[in-house]
Amino acid sequence: MEINFKDIQVVGFDADDTLWVNxxxxxxxxxxxxxxxxxxxxxxxxxxxxxxxxxxxxxxxxxxxxxxxxxxxxxxxxxxxxxxxxxxxxxxxxxxxxxxxHPVEILDGVVEVLEKLQGKYRLIVLTKGDLLDQERKLERSNLSEYFHHVEVLSDKKEKNYQDLLDHLEIDVKNFLMIGNSLKSDVLPLVSIGAKAVHVPFHTTWQHEEVAEPREKKGYITVSKLTDVLNYL
Known part of the structure; x- marks a missing residue:
């Protein structure tokens, strides 16, 4: 199923195992x-x-x-x-x-993608975890300059995303999420009407593992982060 990304105005990035190794x-x-x-x-x-x-x-x-x-x-x-x-x-x-x-290890292609998308889209970070630790990692990554907003969520379920998008006055039709977890970064967004890009990481926490739907709707899977530049 081909997905049209022409209406995307805001791009959200997961942090752990999408921007850096975790x-x-x-x-x-x-x-x-x-x-x-x-x-x-x-x-x-x-x-x-x-x-x-x-x-x-x-x-x-x-x-x-x-x-x-x-x-x-x-x-x-x-x-x-x-x-x-x-x-x-x-x-x-x-x-x-x-x-x-531990030093923050930026994943391949992250800086290239952020540099290409900056200015074309409003970029935000949507991650979960410990607030202090995530803020510390973002500071050490030297990636803060690329993002308009950073949000550390207690969880990544449909309501968490919808509440945040409402708060930031972002229409789901204009929002794209990029992340490594189908369970946390992709399927909840698709469920509320947004679009997503799944960029698998070679290691996944057991709690985040979920079966991939037989039919992909509202998201695509790419082998590496720089592949998103073929769509945006």
Whole structure:
């Protein structure tokens, strides 16, 4: 199905794994966490229990590194039957701090795309996660100059998007979202009448995985970010 982008006036970008690398560092931290706890359980079991803990805690902590750190600590206590050493807990905290302080790695094609689209469209960032961490990453990325607005959402569901677009006085017919997650960056926008571009990242958090619809409506999938320049 061919999609017409001629009415697009505002382009929204997801941040994590669309503008810069993110999920890769979570996977590395999970592996290190499993190494720290392997005296109590198998690595596969540790991974499963950590994921369950993350999902259980989403309503409490939201998305982001800080919530991930708390889930790791809680998982460590449960998996060890509260016998985990203080030294191990300190190392878990260090894992999270290392993620927070990690240099921002801009993905290929991001600067090229932003430079080409700047001036032609109103560009905004729509991401979710910890506010302080996302603001910090945006500052370190040196990408702020390209965007008219930055919004850190508590979640990325239809209502979150619709409320924000209404607040910014953006008609859904004039809005295009670009992101790596079908579940968070594409399907909710299509559901409210906007358009979207799916740019898959090589690693996806299990919670973000969703089956692709048999028939694509309102969005396209491209292999790399610079491919969007063929449509805009």
């Amino acid at each position: 999920e890769t560092y979570f996977r590395e931290a999970e592996e290190a966490f499993a190494d720290l706890l392997e005296t109590y359980e198998t690595k596969n079991k540790i991974d499963q229990e950590l994921f369950k803990m993350e999902i259980k805690n989403l309503d409490l902590y939201g998305y982001g590194i800080k919530g991930f750190m708390l889930s790791m600590i809680e998982s460590a206590l449960e998996l060890s039957n509260n016998e985990v050493k203080q030294e191990t807990l300190s190392k878990i905290l260090d894992l999270g701090k290392s993620m927070i302080s």
